[in-house]
Amino acid sequence: MIGFEEASRLLRENVAALPAEPVTIEEAAGRFLAKDLLARFDAPRSNVSAMDGYAVRAGTLENGVPFKVLGQARPGMPFGGEVGVREAVRIFTGAAVPKGADCVVMQEYARAEGDTVSFEEGHGPTRHIRKAGSDFCEGDVLLARGTRLTPRAMVAAAAADRASIEVSIQPRVAIIATGDELVSPGEAHATANAIPESASHGVAALCEAMGGTVVLRLTGRDELGLLTDLASEALATADLVVVTGGASVGDHDLARPMFEALGLELVFAKVAIKPGKPVWLGKVGDKPVLGLPGNPTSAMVTARLFLQPLLAAMQGGEAAANLQFLPMPCAAALPEAGGRETFIRAIATPEGLTPAQNQESGAQAPLAQSDWLIRRPAGSPATARGETVSALAF
Known part of the structure; x- marks a missing residue:
């Protein structure tokens, strides 16, 4: 069994980015850049006004003295002449500053009368020119290769003036849920001992949120032959296979055996974390296979720690960038950590992070409220309320 940092390193070393494809700027949101995005021209392309007002020569300004208004400049419609002594051009925000002018006086300090304008005290010293x-x-590199095109990044992408952008292909994901007790939501109430299959729904949502496309969702009973058939179908359909459940020790530990006949090579088998010790990663050919625990909380914690970075890496992003732990105040005292690195589900409050009351690996209700994971290395000493902890957005 290896530690979390070692498992994360092995994941980074064993996952390669998918090929690139061109998409239109309208289709690019949420995708990962396959190459640096370069600016086609300067921005602004010329000196432009940062305010509505009048473009003048700063050295000729005199309060109360009339300046002749030569014309106006609008964005995309520049004034063609030159501004001289005691001359002004009416200018609007974003318009090119006319030749000869080196200052824009805000319109709040201007008094226009006919074809002249005079200025009142208080307009300087800022020149209001970009x-x-x-x-x-x-x-210039506006956005580096591997950058995800978030809503904010899309502004810069469009500013680069590229109608087509090279992005990594979105991973096709197959999800297999295993377990004799699992049935589709809506059916469990009618059958004794049945449980709604819930983990795969959270996993699928995370995949979609990270740019993956869920192309196949399967549920299989704990029968090796059946599960091997499902594994074969998933590998033939998808770029990445995620399997939940069946990763404990015992006769029903079939999550890995179901891939063994298909050529599974393990990257790591167990990780010394709580919850989520049974998480594993392997490859069949060049396709990653990620095994998540069957307990819903364990599945979602390990999905956040391993599946999210894996999906980023498959799209050319930085896996490590999806594991940015931040110092945060904790609104409760924490006991000494045990022998495994622990990730505590917590809720952000004005006082700091408040651990969810139920930290059991099978608890599902607290997941809806928990939006942070508090990281506690093995053997960490107890902490008092208000102390700073290391945390990851969940």
């Missing part, structure tokens, strides 16, 4: 190239210059 310099050419002050945002970025031609050839």
Whole structure:
């Protein structure tokens, strides 16, 4: 059994990015860039006004003295002439600053009368001009390879003036839930000892949120022949297979054996974490197979710790960037940690992170409220209320 850091390293070393494909800018949101996105030109392309007002020569400004208004400049419609002494051009935010002008006086300090304008005290010293190239210059890397095109990143992507963008192919994901007791939600109430199959629904949602496409969802009883057939179907259909359940020690530990006849090579078998010790990663050919525990909380914690970075890596993103632990205040005292690294489900409150009351690996209700994982290395000493802990957004 290995530690969390070692398992994360092995995941990074054994998962490769899928090939690239071009998409339109309209289709790019949420995708991962397959190559650096370069700017086609400077932004702004020329000096532009940061305010509505009047473009003038700063050295000729005199309060109360009339300036002749030569014309106006709008975004995309520049003034073609040159501004001289005691001359002004009416200008609007984003318009190119006319030749000769080096200052924009805000309209709040201007008094227009006919074809002249005068200025009142208080307009300086700010010149309200955005310099050419002050945002970025031609050839600058606006977004690096591996960047996910979030809503904010989409603004920069569009600013690069590229109608087509190279992104990594979205992973096709197959999810297999295993267990004799599992039935589809809506059916369990009618059968004694049946349990609604819930873990795969959270796993599927995480896959979609991370840019994956769930192409197959299967549920199989604990019969090796049946499960091997499901594994074969999943591998033939998807780029990544995620299996939940059947990863404990015993006669029903079939999650790995169901792939063995298909050429499974293990990357790691167990990780010294709580919850989620049975999590494992393997490969069949070049396709990753991730095994998650059957208990829903364990499945979702390990999905956050391993599946999310894995999906990012398959799309050219940085796996480690999806494991950014931050210092956060804890709103409760924590006992000494045990022999395994522990991830405590917690809820963000104004006072800090509050651990969920039920930390059992099979608990499902607390998952809806828990939005952080508090990381407690093995053997960590007890902490008092208000102390800083290391935490990961869940």
